Amino acid sequence: MTQHDRWTPTEITPADAGVAATAEGLVGYLTGHPDLGGLLTERKALVFRGFGVTPQSLEPVMDILLPHRLAYVHGNSPRTKVGANVYTSTEYPPEFTISMHNELSYAAAWPTRLLFFCEIAAETGGATPVVDAALWLELLDPQVRAAFAGGVRYVQNLHDGLGLGKSWQQTFETDSREEVEKFLAASGAEWSWTADGLRVSQIRPATTVHPVTGAEVWFNQSDQWHPAALGDDTARALAQILKEDELPQSVRFADGSPIPDGYVIQVRDRALEAAVDVDWRPGDLLLIDNLLVAHGRRPYTGKRRVLVAMTD
Missing domain, CATH: 3.60.130.10 (Clavaminate synthase-like)
Known part of the structure; x- marks a missing residue:
């Protein structure tokens, strides 16, 4: 069995966390977790699913997961700033695949974590593939x-x-x-x-x-x-x-x-072939360690809106 066969992002649901299926429940779980940073380093990527997070309830979640939100300065991909250092994910035409990459790896400084939030899931496709960067x-x-x-x-x-x-x-x-x-x-x-x-x-x-x-x-x-x-x-x-x-x-x-x-x-x-797809549902969040995991985007149809923010 290869490393790729063994690794996928860890999914956390309200049942796993033992909290209500609400954004407030997620905030309570994150606030009470003894070592969230250690968990992310160990698992490399975390998917929070089923908590009913909306754009209106996203801010308190981001405040915990991204303690020092960064601006997308020196970024090379097209995106729109929609809030306090919150951006749309890369706005390339939907018919194209965005290949695997670690955010701002070409720069002198880069974020240590990225958080993606699915506001609108695509009609078809539109997954965010992730790959273990050591495996790559x-x-x-x-x-x-x-x-x-x-x-x-x-x-x-x-x-x-x-x-x-x-x-x-x-x-x-x-x-x-x-x-x-x-x-x-x-x-x-x-x-x-x-x-x-x-x-x-x-x-x-x-x-x-x-x-x-x-x-x-x-x-x-x-x-x-x-x-x-x-x-x-x-x-x-x-x-x-x-x-x-x-x-x-x-x-x-x-x-x-x-x-x-x-x-x-x-x-x-080789990165795209080894990648694991995170298929979006509205309200999902994906937290990744930006050094341990690279990400991309699969082609899609219909409307898709995924927001991204980052921290050092």
Whole structure:
């Protein structure tokens, strides 16, 4: 039996918790739990189901699970801020799969926990797949792991309000160049202001080690930043109008050498194949350890609304 066969997120219901099937019951369970952090580290991901949580009763739950809610600063995916550091999950068209990733793994700092809340479940599909990030690393061919050992270089071209991808104002949630420069200087990134916006370059490791378990995990978004992951038609169309270093985002090995297409396709596909789907019901919550578990999104039909928040 493989590690993948053994691991799935742990589901907690009112019957499991011994409380009423209400948001207040969930708050009571969470408040009285002797070691919620330890439970999350041990189980890696928790699904709270059947507590009848609504957008109106969500706040007290988030206050416990996410004690220091973070803004989505330097985030690269399209989403809408709907509350105090609460966002819609990535707003890519529903027919596309969002590949597995750890949130903000390309940045100098990242959230330790993510909380997803299902307000509206899709008519069909729309699951959030999750994968053990240590297993993800283990599933890659030795030559792929060796090639990434030196880390990766991410490059962003953020426009000034008109262009492909996100603007620098959206990305950093500010109109102040001074605030952006202060943030980037603290992160160790290189940057330059251009006629069209901002160019950011940063070298990051491909793996990291969980501070509690000591597990080494795959922890980068090279496949999502690589043109090969866009699909043949999209990559071909972009290549006709933009050079690689003009794309909204791109990635190479840390030494500047190109990452072979086959490597990032392997990274993407092996994680998706090993992932376990969390199928949503309205009111469900999914709490994950952002280092131990990567997440994505399956295609769907109909209306779907899943909110996300994070903490350090």
